[in-house]
Amino acid sequence: MSTKGINTLALHAGQQPDPTTGSRTVPIYQTASYVFKSTEHAANLFALEEFGNIYTRLMNPTTDVFEQRVAALEGGTGALGVASGQAAISYALLAITRLGDEIVAANNLYGGTYQLFHHTFPKLGRTVKFVDSRDPEAFRKAITPKTRAVYVETIGNPKLDVPDFEAISKIAHENDIPLVVDNTVGVGFGIKGGLEPGKKFIESVKLLSHLANIGDSKSLVIHPASTTHQQLAPEEQRETGVTEDYIRLSIGLEDVEDIKADIDQALKQAVV
Numbered sequence: 446m447s448t449k450g451i452n453t454l455a456l457h458a459g460q461q462p463d464p465t466t467g468s469r470t471v472p473i474y475q476t477a478s479y480v481f482k483s484t485e486h487a488a489n490l491f492a493l494e495e496f497g498n499i500y501t502r503l504m505n506p507t508t509d510v511f512e513q514r515v516a517a518l519e520g521g522t523g524a525l526g527v528a529s530g531q532a533a534i535s536y537a538l539l540a541i542t543r544l545g546d547e548i549v550a551a552n553n554l555y556g557g558t559y560q561l562f563h564h565t566f567p568k569l570g571r572t573v574k575f576v577d578s579r580d581p582e583a584f585r586k587a588i589t590p591k592t593r594a595v596y597v598e599t600i601g602n603p604k605l606d607v608p609d610f611e612a613i614s615k616i617a618h619e620n621d622i623p624l625v626v627d628n629t630v631g632v633g634f635g636i637k638g639g640l641e642p643g644k645k646f647i648e649s650v651k652l653l654s655h656l657a658n659i660g661d662s663k664s665l666v667i668h669p670a671s672t673t674h675q676q677l678a679p680e681e682q683r684e685t686g687v688t689e690d691y692i693r694l695s696i697g698l699e700d701v702e703d704i705k706a707d708i709d710q711a712l713k714q715a716v717v
Contacts, residue, residue: 451518459513474507530629531557537625538594544570547591551578551608552684553601556674558627559685562596575684581612588620598627601686602659602693629659639689642715643668646692649714652699652707659695664704667693 449457463472479498481487489495498504508526516524527533538548550562552575562573573596576583584595595617597608610626617624636643646668647655653666657673667673674687682688696704 454514454517458517459510471507471510474501474505477501530555530627531561534558534561534627538566538571538596539569541623542571542593545591546571546593547589548573548594548596549584549587549592550575550596551598551601552576553578553606553686554598555602555627555629556669556677556685556687558598559677559681578606578608581609581616584613585616588616588622592620592622594623594625596625596627598629600629602629605686634692634694635688635690636692636712637690637716640670643690643692644671646711646715649711650707651710652703653694653711659693661695662698664697664699664707665695669693 460471462469466472478500481490486495486497490497490499498506501508512524512526515526516522525533525536527536542548548562548566548571550573554562562575566573572591574587576587578597578601588595595613597610597613600607610624614624636646647666650666653664654661655667656665657667659665669687669691670682670689674682674685677685677687694708
């Protein structure tokens with residue numbers, strides 16, 4: 446499948462028609478466990494001598510299609526599907542670090558990730574050093590013999606700055622350190638008046654949904670300074686790109702004119 450185009454891969458990679466029913470759509474397997482063909486089959490699975498299913502908590506045929514498809518789209522050797530972005534970050538970094546190890550991270554991170562690195566990881570014996578996301582040399586200077594990973598976001602959330610991937614990856618690889626990238630994206634614009642007009646704008650939208658996630662088929666909006674990043678100190682908010690006037694948008698599939706009309710009427714309500 447690797448020779449196919451990206452649109453073909455998005456539809457077909459990792460899947461064949463279901464051998465039992467002939468279903469063309471990927472079936473949703475809702476089982477918790479799987480019947481073994483024989484005692485020998487079971488023994489081989491637990492000994493990792495044969496590929497197959499034991500528990501859904503380990504793998505699931507539906508999830509397996511998703512993982513193979515993502516790996517094909519990204520040009521990777523494999524993928525692992527988990528329940529949340531924070532789980533993905535934790536799995537990736539805890540797998541390559543041990544007690545006492547360090548991680549060098551950009552300072553333009555999503556609020557939940559910043560909290561994970563700043564408060565939770567130290568409790569697990571990992572130290573995260575935050576550096577200026579716009580300065581590749583800052584990453585180099587922060588690397589020590591204990592550094593096991595360099596971490597950045599494709600587009601800072603919500604700062605919207607793009608790191609110099611070529612320079613940062615070169616620095617990481619020169620030190621035999623993997624570069625871990627959060628490939629989530631978002632869109633944002635400022636509102637006149639700051640905090641209160643920002644909150645008023647959120648309360649005035651009718652079509653857009655007030656949610657913390659991004660990447661939905663429906664258009665979403667949030668005011669980070671009063672929600673996702675409100676627990677950060679003012680200096681920490683500024684470092685991550687959160688200002689009181691900042692509104693984050695995630696544009697969905699509604700008609701463009703309807704989205705623009707809702708934003709326009711909410712702005713008129715918020716900025717008097």
